[in-house]
Structures are given as C-alpha cells and as structure tokens.
Amino acid sequence: MAKIVKPLTDTKCSSAKPKVNSQGKLVNNKLADGKGLYLIVRPSGTKTWQFIYGRKQYLNDKGKPTDGVITIGDYSKVGVKGVIISLEEARARRTMYLAQIANDIDPIDYIKLEEEKLKDRFDFESVTRAWHVAYGQSSGAQESTIAKSLRNFEMYVFPIIGEKLIDSIKPRDLSRVLEHIETTGFGEVYDKVKRRLSAIFAYAVSKGYIPESPAVHLKGGLTKKKEEKHYPKLPLDRLPEFFSRLKNDTGVPLTKLYTEFALHTFARSSEMMFARWNEFDFDKSIWTIPAVRTPVKGCPSSHRGAKMRKEHVVPLSRQVKDILMEVRQYSGMGQHVFPANHDLNKFISENTVNKTLTRMKYDTKTEVCLHGFRGMARGALALSGLFDRDAIERQMSHKGENEVEWAYTHHVEYLEERKILMQWWSDYLDENKTKYVSPQEFRDRLLSDARNGIQSFKYGKLIKFQMAMLNAS
Template identity: 50%
Template sequence: MARQIKPLSSTQCDGAKPKEKDYNLYDGQGLILFVRKNGSKVWRFKYKRTNGKDGLMTLGNYPALTLKEARERRAIYLNQLANNIDPIDQIKIEEAKNSDDFSFEKIARDWHKAYKDTGKWNDDTANKALSNFETYVFPLIGKLPIDSVKTKDLYYVLSKIEEKGFLEVVIKTRQRFSGIFAYAITKGYLDSSPAVVLNNAIKITRKTKHYPKLPLNQLPEFFSRLRNDGGNPISKLCLEFALHTFARSSELRFARWKEFNFDKKIWTLPPSRVSVR
C-alpha cells in the first residue's frame, strides 16, 4: 500500500530550516520542496516521463513561487500527462517556438540531415535536395513557423517551381514536404501534416516545349562548336550523323553495320525497322 503523503502548508514551507545535507519536503503527486543546506528552497516536480524514464523539473524558488502557484503548475503538468504530453518536451517545444529553431527552414534542415544520416541518399542527391530547397522553397516559406505553414503555402511553392518547367523538382519537392512534416509530427511540433492532400491537389502536367529551329547560316558555327565540345564522342558523332541524314533517332540507335554499303555510299534500312519510333 502506497504511503499517504500529507500536503504541505505555507507554515511548513516557511519554517523549513537548513540541515547538514540537502533534503526534500513532499506535497504529493510529484510536487517537492527541495531544501538546500545553504538555506535556499526550490520547487521541483518529479514524474514518470512518457518514454518511461524518470523526469525531474525545477519550477522555481520559494517563496518567490508560492505553494499555491507551485500546485497550479503541478496541475497543468498532470493534465498534460493525462493527455500523453510530456511536460519537459512541451517546454522545449514552447521555447523553440520563440526562436528561429521553430521555423520551416530550421525543421527542414534538421529533417534533411536526419534523412541523409539514414544512408538512403548519396552525397550528390543530398546536396541537390538541399540546393533545391534553398533556391525554390526557403525564400518563399522558410521563415514561417512550422505550425503556421498551410497547404495553400505548399501549393504556392510547387506552382512557382512548375511555372519554371522543372517538373521533376516539383515531384521531388512534394515528396520531401511529406517527409518534413512527418518528421515535425514525431518531434511534437504538429498534430497533422498540411502536405497530406498535395498528391490529390496537384496534377503534374508535362507541357511540350518546342525549341526554335536553327537558322541555316548558323550551321557552320554549330558544327564547329559540336566538334570542339568535350562531351561523349559517340553522342557527338550520332548528332552530326542525324543532321546529315535526317534519320529518326530509333533508326539511328538500332543501325547495324551490315546495313551500310560504303562502296556505293548507301544505307539501307530494313522494312521491319523503318516503322520503329
């Protein structure tokens, strides 16, 4: 049977004298008046944390924090625990909200580091992901507190990237939004994610982009730059061959040596491959 603890009185708190060693006076339900050997008195709250470990919080000095006020603090923390909220974690979150640590950019960078540390990204992919956020996302919503970012804010960012024609970046950014807000939820910063509905709200449409034709008088310069280019030699030769023959890419890619008669300077395409597109 648990030992019954008689609540403290203000008279007991006032009259608590220092001893050779520090000692505790118990008010019950985790509230403790800690009396130091130098005579100072401090309110503490001891409880079992949501992670199963023991938690100990310092509430303030007595008598600056009265017995009544200390009990009011205890009532708040007991209510949080009843709702599966750890008071120590909650205080850290509230402190973070009053600093840049709670901004979307800070949380996104924390998520990026955590995800990179899993080994699912190589360095190149990780650097590209962060660069995309620094270029397209942080300038628009980076300074917003993470819990104030709405779905419409994320939609706006994605629409701006889509306007630039970077459709792959849109898809990757949308996926990473989901990861960032899931990370924020596990940290206790949010209860729900504004990125959940983005998959249904945004339809990626690939627009055909036609490049302007190259004027004939610029062909000599083009061939000169092509030959001096440091790219793959085979790719350069294929491009030049296509320009001379007007062959389709499939006809060129599947070409075989037996199709070429170098004496007659004729390339004969078999009927079975002419239709390949």
C-alpha cells in the same frame, strides 16, 4: 500498499520550515503534494515547487528510469512579499506534465524544445537542412540526387518560407510555394518538392517540433495536368529495316555490338555502360547488376549500378551470350565490358547508342532512342500474351505497388519465367531480322507446334501452361 499522500494546503505551505538534522543544522524539507509535486523548503527560507518524475526514455545502468526534476518556481522567497507561484498554479503545471507523460512526451525534452524555438532555431530552412542531412544518410540515393534536392529548395522554397518558424507554417503557405513553382513550368521540380515537403514536415513531427503536418493537405491538391514524357520507340514492323541498317552501319564493331546488346537486354544506359565482366555468370546465364559499383578514378558516375539502387538480375539469352563472346575479343583482357575506344580503363560514352542510331538515319527525338528499346520490348512481350504482367514489370525493373516487398524480392521474383521471357524476346528479334512477324504470330506458331506434338524445350514450361489455359477455355 502505496503510501497515501495527504495533499498540501496553503496554510501548511505558508507555515512550512526547513528541517533540523541530527547535528542541529538546517536542511531541506521536502513536502509532498502527490503525483510528483513537491514543495522544497530550503535552509534560507525560500520555498520552491518541483515536479519529479521517472524519465522512461532515459534508463540508468540498472534499466530503470532516471529521475527528472523540473523546478516550477518559488512559492515564496526570502525578502519578497506575497506568493510567486501559488499552490493552485503548481498543481495546474503538474497536470500539464502528467498529460505530456501520458502521451509519451518527456516534459524536460519539451521544455528544451520550446526554449530552442524562442531562439529561432526552428525556422523552416533550419529544419529542412537538418532533414537533408538525415535524408542523405538514410536514403541510399546518389550524391547528385541528394545535392539537387537541397538546391531546389534553395531556389524555389527558402526565398518564400525559409525564415518562417516551422510551427507557424500553414497549408496555404505551402500552396503558395507550389503555385510559384508551377508557374515556372518545371513539372519535375514541382513533383519532387511536393513529395519532400511531406517528408520534411513528417520529420518535424517526429522531432516534436510540430504536432501535425500541414503538408497532408497537399495530397488532394489540384494541379495542371503535365504532359507525360514519352521516349520514341520504333514500331515493331520496322525491325527488319533496323537490322539491315545496323548491319550496314559504319561504326566500330564494339559500338554495333553494344547497340545490339542494348536491344536484346533492354537495360538502362548506366546499367550497361559501367558493366564489369565479374557481374556475368555464363554457366547460370545470369547478369547481376549490383546496386552500387566500385567507382573508377577519372570516370564520373562509374559507381552507378541498377537504376532502383537494388540488385537487379538479367537472364542471358543464347543470343546475348553470343554477343558477349564477340565483345570479349575487344575487351576481355580488361575488367570493363564496354570500354572506351583506345582506353580499356574507361567506359563507352553514354550517347553511344543514340549516336549510332543517328548514323543509321534515325531521328532519336521522334523515331527511336536507346530508352525506346525498353518500350519496344515491353510492347512485344505484352502483345504476345504469354507472360505474366508482373514478370514483365520485374524484368523491366519497375517498382511494384508494395515498395517494401519490391525492395526484397524484385531481383529474383518470377526468375524462371523471366529466363523464358528474355529468350523469347531474343528469338523474336532473330525472327524479325529479314521479315516482320508480329508477337501474336510468333506466339501462335509456338502454340501450333505444341498442339502438333512438337516439343520446344526452350519454352517447355511456358507452352505447357498456355496449352492448359487454352484447353480450359
């Protein structure tokens, strides 16, 4: 049964004396008012209020909360007349501490935090720099991206609100920052700063610097509509022309093979240019692009792997494997699939494909560029009506709506269908080397063959599914 504590009275506090121990010496007398509040009467005669509680976040070796002791102040002091901290004030302070504990706030930690605020250590710039360190350690982003995120704040945000205390910043202050960035016309900076403001204030909330984030009000903010960036892609009916120009290109053989490889795999530039031979499994017809590659001395950014910083699988079609067999004649003696000219230890230029396209008399700003290959493939695959939209998006390595699920499954999800998908795209390109065939025509030919009993082993599972859908309709 819990011990019942009789509350103190002013009379008892005023008349309280130190204890006398068995040796006749004066020692502290500890008077309890209940719920952690004590009056300590010292041998000197000074009477001090203390709040004592168990710190749940700080356990001892036995797994039990350590004692937290907060000195509230003196009730009376030797040589000082009158009451300094009354019994009523001490109880009010106790009520505040108990409320903090009930909300999982450690009172001692809170007091230290408030002391730091008084020292101006919690201005916006200081908190942002602390967040930036944590972001760099946990995000997995590239170093250049991490560094750029801070430069944006140094240029556009700190001059406006950097010196303001974190708990004094209001939504209107953040709106002022974003309006300033918007007037500069840097839409990409605007979006990134807006997202990172939310992350910084969430960090401040998690640290106990502020009770809630003023950045939550930015979510519904209205901004000028930005023009979406489009990469030029060649219309599919110009594929025969493309292959004709590529065949007659005067570039070195490896450059032409690299361009053809890019069209068939529609991978991103850094994913291809830094590829290593050990990433390819020809028996399983799989190219596994790692999240991060081993950096090569003297080759900036050679550590870059899959764009989304998660391992990405690219099924290899028969045509792509044939291309790689030719590539091996030029680079098979080294580790790099696409090395630089005359140096197997370096990598092909990032602009190789676009330079090739320019040499083929294409305008890479208005007609087609390397990134446009992705749009061409995506458009043809969608027009065929043969493939699940999610399978296409996974092969494009686009993030899904559920980013947590995507992080664990995107590299292998729909893999069987993606193998068929990649073979279909290569076959479609072959079909268009001399004469244009639309994705729909190519699909109908496959379905017609299936209706006529012609078995296509390459598309067996796909045709079976499509025929079932047609019969059902």
